[in-house]
Amino acid sequence: MYYDVIIIGGGPAGLNAALNFGRGMKRTLIIDEDKPRNRVTQMSHGYLTQDGVKPTEFKRKAKADALKYKDVTYLKEYVELIEKVGKVFKIKTQFQTFQARQVLVATGLREQAPNITGFNEFYGQSIFYCPWCDGYEMHNKRLAVIFSGEMMTHMVKLLSNFSKDLVVFTNGEEDISKKDKVLLDNKGIDVYTATIARFIGKNGQLSAIELNNEQTISVEGAFARMHWDTQFDFLNQLNISRDENGKFETDLYGATSVEGLYVAGETKDNFGSQLLDSAANGGVVAKVMMMKQIEEDFDLWEI
Numbered sequence: 095m096y097y098d099v100i101i102i103g104g105g106p107a108g109l110n111a112a113l114n115f116g117r118g119m120k121r122t123l124i125i126d127e128d129k130p131r132n133r134v135t136q137m138s139h140g141y142l143t144q145d146g147v148k149p150t151e152f153k154r155k156a157k158a159d160a161l162k163y164k165d166v167t168y169l170k171e172y173v174e175l176i177e178k179v180g181k182v183f184k185i186k187t188q189f190q191t192f193q194a195r196q197v198l199v200a201t202g203l204r205e206q207a208p209n210i211t212g213f214n215e216f217y218g219q220s221i222f223y224c225p226w227c228d229g230y231e232m233h234n235k236r237l238a239v240i241f242s243g244e245m246m247t248h249m250v251k252l253l254s255n256f257s258k259d260l261v262v263f264t265n266g267e268e269d270i271s272k273k274d275k276v277l278l279d280n281k282g283i284d285v286y287t288a289t290i291a292r293f294i295g296k297n298g299q300l301s302a303i304e305l306n307n308e309q310t311i312s313v314e315g316a317f318a319r320m321h322w323d324t325q326f327d328f329l330n331q332l333n334i335s336r337d338e339n340g341k342f343e344t345d346l347y348g349a350t351s352v353e354g355l356y357v358a359g360e361t362k363d364n365f366g367s368q369l370l371d372s373a374a375n376g377g378v379v380a381k382v383m384m385m386k387q388i389e390e391d392f393d394l395w396e397i
């Protein structure tokens with residue numbers, strides 16, 4: 095089947111793009127594995143009119159908005175490969191092959207957590223990474239800051255807005271600059287450099303961190319560094335330019351070096367942001383993609 099656009103990924107970026115394509119009357123297929131990054135959480139904050147919404151409810155409403163438009167269809171499958179033959183994209187899922195004039199990749203980020211026993215039991219409930227998303231709910235709690243390197247003091251400063259009871263865990267990184275040591279010391283913030291053995295707690299509520307040197311430190315929550323990238327295997331056949339950090343090289347509106355292939359949301363940023371940022375970006379990129387189609391069609395329009 096041939097579509098004006100195939101959107102890969104049905105998070106806020108992909109679904110808001112689909113809503114705009116639907117209103118632009120473009121034949122649109124969303125292919126979505128339905129494993130958004132925030133599936134580990136119970137509530138999402140910071141989205142006007144949706145503050146405190148359940149992620150599943152947010153997605154249900156977003157899908158319903160986009161699917162109101164007759165040209166938009168949604169398929170819950172996983173994209174395994176994209177190829178470009180001439181001007182046409184071939185998109186293969188586990189079960190089917192589709193063709194499209196344009197492709198929008200809105201598959202979010204590949205997220206890798208620190209390899210620490212028990213991390214996933216607490217992630218999204220009392221361990222987070224984003225102070226803007228979850229700092230408010232964790233305010234005035236005793237918080238572990240599981241960061242090292244340059245990001246460590248940045249996160250300490252950011253989290254000091256929410257709690258003055260902070261304790262740093264570098265998880266094995268012994269090398270802390272003198273300047274950082276002085277800064278943390280002056281603020282009375284303890285730093286533990288031993289490797290973390292495991293997280294302790296019940297029902298998603300973190301209560302302590304056990305170190306490999308057998309010390310156990312009480313905490314009520316944590317913010318930890320996650321690792322993100324966009325090295326999706328399904329893009330391997332396309333030679334898309336990336337910068338030295340692995341971020342796709344695009345113009346302001348998500349156009350990649352492969353003509354007709356665009357990226358939006360966290361895939362474009364190569365960094366964690368928020369639902370509203372991804373949704374807004376998906377909408378902007380969709381309109382620019384449509385403008386490209388409209389201009390090409392206008393040139394061919396004969397009376």
Ligand SMILES: Cc1cc2nc3c(=O)[nH]c(=O)nc-3n(C[C@H](O)[C@H](O)[C@H](O)COP(=O)(O)OP(=O)(O)OC[C@H]3O[C@@H](n4cnc5c(N)ncnc54)[C@H](O)[C@@H]3O)c2cc1C
Pocket residue numbers: 102103104105106107108125126127128129130131132133134135137138139140141171172173174200201202203217218222223224227228328358359360361366367368369370372
């Ligand atoms: C713990 C946690 C808490 C958060 N809290 C908040 C909060 O309170 N407020 C807030 O605004 N944001 C929050 N976020 C961030 C928010 O989840 C992201 O900003 C947002 O989901 C990014 O949207 P996206 O559309 O770019 O990607 P995603 O929402 O990740 O959507 C990508 C979609 O693409 C699909 N996909 C991936 N690969 C394929 C493939 N090959 N084929 C088909 N489909 C594919 C995925 O399954 C997924 O459905 C939180 C995130 C986490 C992890």
